[in-house]
Amino acid sequence: MELNAKVPDGPIEKKWDRHRFELKLVNPANKRKYNVIIVGSGLAGASAAATMAELGYNVQCFCYNDSPRRAHSIAAQGGINAAKNYQGDGDSIHRLFYDTVKGGDFRAREANVHRLAELSVNIIDQCVAQGVPFAREYSGYLSNRSFGGAQVSRTFYARGQTGQQLLLGAYQALEKEVRSGRVRMYTRHEMLDLVLIEGRARGIVTRDMVTGAIESWVADAVVLATGGYSNVFFLSTNAKACNVTAIWRAHRKGAGLANPCFTQIHPTCIPQSGDYQSKLTLMSESLRNDGRIWVPLRAGDQRPPHEIPDAERDYYLERFYPSFGNLAPRDISSRRAKEMVDEGRGVGPSGVGVYLDFRDAIERLGRDVIEERYGNLFDMYLNITGENPYDVPMRIYPAPHYTMGGLWVDYNLMSTIPGLYVAGEANFSDHGANRLGASALMQGLADGYFVLPVTMGDYLAGTTFEKVDTGHAAFRDVEREVQQRTQQYLDIGGTRSVAELHRELGQIMWDYCGMARSEEGLKTALQRIPELRERFWRELRVPGSAATLNQSLEAAGRLADFLEFAELMCFDALDRDESCGGHFRVEHQTDDGEALRNDDEFTHVSVWEYKGAGNTPVKHREELTFENVKLAQRSYK
Amino acid sequence: MARVFSLWGSTVGKKIAMAVTGVILIGFVVGHMIGNLKVYMGPEAFNHYAEGLRSFGAPFFGTNQALWLIRAVLLIAVLIHITAATMLTLQTRRARRVGYRKYDNDLVFSYASRTMVWGGIIILAFIIFHIMHLTVGNVHPDFVHGDAYHNFITGFRSVPVSLAYIAAMIPLGFHLYHGFWSMLQTLGASNPRYNHYRRPVAAGLAVIVVLGNISFPIAVLSGLLT
Amino acid sequence: MNLTLHVWRQDGPRDEGRFEMYRAEGVSEHMSFLEMLDVVNERLTADGHEPIVFDHDCREGICGACGFVINGEPHGPLPETTVCQLHMRHYRDGDELWIEPWRATAFPVLRDLSVDRSALDRLIQAGGYISAATGSAPDANAVLIPKGSLERAMDAAACIGCGACVAACPNASAMLFTGAKVGHLGLLPQGQPERYTRVVEMVATHDDEGFGHCTNHGACETACPKGISVDYIAMLNADLRRSRFRQAGD
Numbered sequence A: 001m002e003l004n005a006k007v008p009d010g011p012i013e014k015k016w017d018r019h020r021f022e023l024k025l026v027n028p029a030n031k032r033k034y035n036v037i038i039v040g041s042g043l044a045g046a047s048a049a050a051t052m053a054e055l056g057y058n059v060q061c062f063c064y065n066d067s068p069r070r071a072h073s074i075a076a077q078g079g080i081n082a083a084k085n086y087q088g089d090g091d092s093i094h095r096l097f098y099d100t101v102k103g104g105d106f107r108a109r110e111a112n113v114h115r116l117a118e119l120s121v122n123i124i125d126q127c128v129a130q131g132v133p134f135a136r137e138y139s140g141y142l143s144n145r146s147f148g149g150a151q152v153s154r155t156f157y158a159r160g161q162t163g164q165q166l167l168l169g170a171y172q173a174l175e176k177e178v179r180s181g182r183v184r185m186y187t188r189h190e191m192l193d194l195v196l197i198e199g200r201a202r203g204i205v206t207r208d209m210v211t212g213a214i215e216s217w218v219a220d221a222v223v224l225a226t227g228g229y230s231n232v233f234f235l236s237t238n239a240k241a242c243n244v245t246a247i248w249r250a251h252r253k254g255a256g257l258a259n260p261c262f263t264q265i266h267p268t269c270i271p272q273s274g275d276y277q278s279k280l281t282l283m284s285e286s287l288r289n290d291g292r293i294w295v296p297l298r299a300g301d302q303r304p305p306h307e308i309p310d311a312e313r314d315y316y317l318e319r320f321y322p323s324f325g326n327l328a329p330r331d332i333s334s335r336r337a338k339e340m341v342d343e344g345r346g347v348g349p350s351g352v353g354v355y356l357d358f359r360d361a362i363e364r365l366g367r368d369v370i371e372e373r374y375g376n377l378f379d380m381y382l383n384i385t386g387e388n389p390y391d392v393p394m395r396i397y398p399a400p401h402y403t404m405g406g407l408w409v410d411y412n413l414m415s416t417i418p419g420l421y422v423a424g425e426a427n428f429s430d431h432g433a434n435r436l437g438a439s440a441l442m443q444g445l446a447d448g449y450f451v452l453p454v455t456m457g458d459y460l461a462g463t464t465f466e467k468v469d470t471g472h473a474a475f476r477d478v479e480r481e482v483q484q485r486t487q488q489y490l491d492i493g494g495t496r497s498v499a500e501l502h503r504e505l506g507q508i509m510w511d512y513c514g515m516a517r518s519e520e521g522l523k524t525a526l527q528r529i530p531e532l533r534e535r536f537w538r539e540l541r542v543p544g545s546a547a548t549l550n551q552s553l554e555a556a557g558r559l560a561d562f563l564e565f566a567e568l569m570c571f572d573a574l575d576r577d578e579s580c581g582g583h584f585r586v587e588h589q590t591d592d593g594e595a596l597r598n599d600d601e602f603t604h605v606s607v608w609e610y611k612g613a614g615n616t617p618v619k620h621r622e623e624l625t626f627e628n629v630k631l632a633q634r635s636y637k
Numbered sequence B: 001m002a003r004v005f006s007l008w009g010s011t012v013g014k015k016i017a018m019a020v021t022g023v024i025l026i027g028f029v030v031g032h033m034i035g036n037l038k039v040y041m042g043p044e045a046f047n048h049y050a051e052g053l054r055s056f057g058a059p060f061f062g063t064n065q066a067l068w069l070i071r072a073v074l075l076i077a078v079l080i081h082i083t084a085a086t087m088l089t090l091q092t093r094r095a096r097r098v099g100y101r102k103y104d105n106d107l108v109f110s111y112a113s114r115t116m117v118w119g120g121i122i123i124l125a126f127i128i129f130h131i132m133h134l135t136v137g138n139v140h141p142d143f144v145h146g147d148a149y150h151n152f153i154t155g156f157r158s159v160p161v162s163l164a165y166i167a168a169m170i171p172l173g174f175h176l177y178h179g180f181w182s183m184l185q186t187l188g189a190s191n192p193r194y195n196h197y198r199r200p201v202a203a204g205l206a207v208i209v210v211l212g213n214i215s216f217p218i219a220v221l222s223g224l225l226t
Numbered sequence C: 001m002n003l004t005l006h007v008w009r010q011d012g013p014r015d016e017g018r019f020e021m022y023r024a025e026g027v028s029e030h031m032s033f034l035e036m037l038d039v040v041n042e043r044l045t046a047d048g049h050e051p052i053v054f055d056h057d058c059r060e061g062i063c064g065a066c067g068f069v070i071n072g073e074p075h076g077p078l079p080e081t082t083v084c085q086l087h088m089r090h091y092r093d094g095d096e097l098w099i100e101p102w103r104a105t106a107f108p109v110l111r112d113l114s115v116d117r118s119a120l121d122r123l124i125q126a127g128g129y130i131s132a133a134t135g136s137a138p139d140a141n142a143v144l145i146p147k148g149s150l151e152r153a154m155d156a157a158a159c160i161g162c163g164a165c166v167a168a169c170p171n172a173s174a175m176l177f178t179g180a181k182v183g184h185l186g187l188l189p190q191g192q193p194e195r196y197t198r199v200v201e202m203v204a205t206h207d208d209e210g211f212g213h214c215t216n217h218g219a220c221e222t223a224c225p226k227g228i229s230v231d232y233i234a235m236l237n238a239d240l241r242r243s244r245f246r247q248a249g250d
């Protein structure tokens, strides 16, 4: 596997323009002759499908949801960044570029990040034209907020429903093309494998989740926009169905998987309340603007919060980071919360949580101001926990939230398999070791609206495709293999449910490959995951048949792939013998507990090549060079 | 014009037709009730009014011409109204073939809105009887052509008839209450600023019409009118 | 707490379907309704039975996947709350619950509590969009939008497409969903050019899909987890009326 990032030369702010000019174009009359498969209808998938269809390509789009509008992107709350500088507060494309590279702790590819910052501007224009109701001032102009510790206000938002509104925009554009006939949309269809012919991605095999039919689909190029894999932890802020199957299957077929250990833990989520817990709910980070985070000074202090005098409270973030205080970056505040809990100073029934207290803010600003700012979030919290944050402090705890790792892609978003493109959270591209708040929506839409439609044209125009149909042996083989695999889950006939086993995997990953990772922890995980995988194939029970709507069967397939993927994730975490961004190796920290990078040995992307079940994967490196932002140790002191 | 009629093709269009005819019908019912109040001003006044109806529109119209015109409009309105109602109701039956097994509070929607169809049918029956009773007179014990006052008094002297009238006003009231509000919705007469007035106004209208109409039989039975 | 559940089980679109009785034991008040069903399903699986099928995904009240009828109320008794956000503390020990799928001819039952809502997607295809080819957009601040109409557009845009309005409506009408989309796009300057063709096309599709018509019952508004107001239905009606009194293409 050789890694050619295909980064165009020239000064960074000219690269994308120049590249677009140099790319081959498909003659408009010929576009409809090309078939493109897009797996995923989230922000990345829907925007790509709609735009490719507008251009005239023949698009087939797949998702496992019952409607494209339900993709996990819908859940994004906070907002989307763009270097519009409408506030005139000194923002610029270069600053967004700089912040993203620095925030990513210098583990992202400069050229991609700069293109992302350039395109951010067009995204907002496009979305407004589609009818996305971004928040506005009384003057009628768009308003912005500052997000995730950025020094400028560049985040556009639609109440607490930014992701929903952006996705509805893309979804509506997609449905318009469905009507025009240029997109054929297949909902409740799960991609279970990728089909290569002569080394090129030429199609996929899916399972119709209603009838159970296993079907093949042919195309000239395939896009995976299948989202992130945070559910490897079982409990995460992701939707229940989010999974790794699509990219893992592509990986097994030869696509390099980059930085799988780069995962992001979000500091402000509602703590787990019991072992029946099915997922964790995120509370917008904006709460940290006014809430103060604390735990009791004394370990095991059981008193209710209001009985604990200030003298016996530890506002630890304000103590550690006088300048940033409660707004310290995601990874840092997450890790600190974990330390507190490990010291036995955690709060709440389970002892796993810290307080986010609005008492002082309410005193200072008055209840109405707080209500005006956070009313809906407070209601949500009250609804879920039954506790009223106006009277008692919120309890929060970090939870897995986003995965920076994913399939490796070059500047054109093509993976190491020719004709296989990867967009959105599913690729590794732009966020390095840590993603800034409000940057994922931006990346998904940049990929889908503006990058893929251009770069894929170059590939299609420059390739001669042999005519194949689903009768081709390659499709037959994969179909048979998928059929067998699906049947196997039903045949195990053990005693334990998918959820039980998935919980076990989640626990292992959370304990050893979560917020803080150590060599021996990871080694333990690397030995327990195969054991669990082996038990999965003995103890699993999937009732029902493969010929009906069978949710246990769907979940079983996803867990099986997580069980293989999890091992690679720990392997990568062990291999990356440094701390950077979301990846914290306890062996590598400054005396005051900050992540300590090892730029000499690890200023590269780790790209893993699959070598068959049971064999150790092979690592390839894409060396990263920083010509426009100079490498510097991150400091939030 | 063709475009306007094409509205009929959609459910919303039929609703608009119902609303428009509904307005006409409401107009009539209200006007009719006010006219009937003249009965409290004695025989002359009332007969004069009834006569007025017939010579209405003179000199441009001959006796009864204007009246027939009004009748025609009313008749067409009722026909359109009923046709639309029937077509919509039948179509809706198909929209949910299997109902729910259990309702905790089946008042999630108002009593008035649920009884529109039955209300309407009762009203229809009433109108037919009512015309035979006080206009044609064939179901009236002693009907004297031209003496509306006499027909009125003697008509309501019969307790069962009076009770029938009173009973009929209840569904009419509900029909008006929901009908008026519904009509505003259907015609899109909606403005966030004033919307909260719509229900009270509908209720007021219904109550006034019902009380006004009920007062007549009661006044006769209680001997207030002779 | 312990509950008695009567759950609608239906093996497939063509199956008759029936209610089956389950006991949910040791339910914690902190569970969400779906987590309570998860526990029931775990036990069904352990006993070798097929678990109850119900759609869900985000479990945050935003994706619109979840939804069934509890004792006649779509999404259950709590106002402006999806069933995934409904927590068991709102129930008492010994409660008896009847759990049924959305009932509408336009929403055929696929299995148990899961129904086919693709009719809503086809409603959007009919005109629930603003045509803006990628790349053609002017600067986002080129057209200013008064805050008032923007906020009202956003109120309508909050629809999550769950279908509870249809389930609640005595006529199984999708007018609230349709009105919400017509309102969202019709209140924005960008939505004006297609405003009247949009409403005509969407209403036509609404009828073809087999939804009932709206007799202004208002049950949809009560059931809507996003509190979308029937005023948007009035807005749709007005737009449809106007569409007939203007020149084609205005």
Ligand SMILES: Cc1cc2nc3c(=O)[nH]c(=O)nc-3n(C[C@H](O)[C@H](O)[C@H](O)COP(=O)(O)OP(=O)(O)OC[C@H]3O[C@@H](n4cnc5c(N)ncnc54)[C@H](O)[C@@H]3O)c2cc1C
Pocket: A039, A040, A041, A042, A043, A044, A045, A062, A063, A064, A065, A068, A071, A072, A073, A074, A075, A076, A077, A078, A079, A080, A162, A163, A189, A190, A191, A192, A225, A226, A227, A228, A237, A238, A239, A242, A243, A245, A246, A282, A401, A402, A423, A424, A425, A426, A437, A438, A439, A440, A441, A442, A444
């Ligand atoms: C609670 C929460 C809040 C967030 N808030 C923000 C925010 O404020 N700002 C921000 O920038 N980012 C935010 N994010 C991150 C952001 O929402 C996601 O990273 C982004 O939406 C991912 O979009 P996507 O298109 O790549 O994937 P998704 O939206 O996850 O879409 C995945 C699609 O792929 C389909 N799919 C997956 N696998 C298969 C398969 N095997 N077969 C068929 N189809 C498949 C799914 O059906 C779905 O359509 C948040 C994330 C969470 C969880």
Ligand code: HEM
Pocket: B015, B016, B018, B019, B021, B022, B023, B025, B026, B029, B078, B081, B082, B085, B088, B116, B117, B119, B120, B121, B123, B124, B175, B176, B178, B179, B180, B182, B183, B184, B186, B187, C214, C215, C216
């Ligand atoms: C003659 C027999 C009548 C029948 C069978 C009838 C039937 C109905 C029905 C079924 C509806 C509800 C239809 C719907 O909303 O889908 C309705 C609505 C209505 N009716 Fe009647 N009705 C009758 C008479 C009247 C009368 C006499 C009046 C006036 C006092 C009236 C005024 C209205 C109004 C205003 C509406 C509301 C229309 C709308 O929803 O927009 N109707 N009628």
Ligand code: HEM
Pocket: B029, B032, B036, B050, B051, B053, B071, B123, B127, B130, B131, B134, B135, B148, B152, B165, B172, B213, B214, B216, B217
């Ligand atoms: C108790 C209340 C009512 C009284 C006392 C009453 C009285 C009368 C009288 C006296 C007439 C005959 C007028 C004439 O021929 O000179 C009449 C006609 C009529 N009334 Fe009523 N009415 C009542 C309620 C209603 C209602 C509720 C409706 C409709 C919903 C209605 C519809 C009619 C119609 C259609 C006619 C025939 C008009 C014509 O064509 O001559 N009436 N009514």
Ligand code: SF4
Pocket: C158, C159, C160, C161, C162, C163, C164, C165, C166, C176, C177, C180, C223, C224, C225, C226, C227, C228
């Ligand atoms: S209008 Fe309300 S109830 Fe209907 S689909 Fe939208 S959110 Fe659900």
Ligand code: F3S
Pocket: C168, C169, C170, C171, C172, C173, C174, C175, C176, C213, C214, C215, C216, C217, C218, C219, C220, C221, C230, C233
């Ligand atoms: S309940 Fe049904 S009748 Fe209309 S107002 Fe709502 S759609």
Ligand code: FES
Pocket: C055, C056, C057, C058, C059, C060, C061, C062, C063, C064, C065, C066, C067, C082, C083, C084, C085
């Ligand atoms: S599961 Fe997404 S709204 Fe309930």
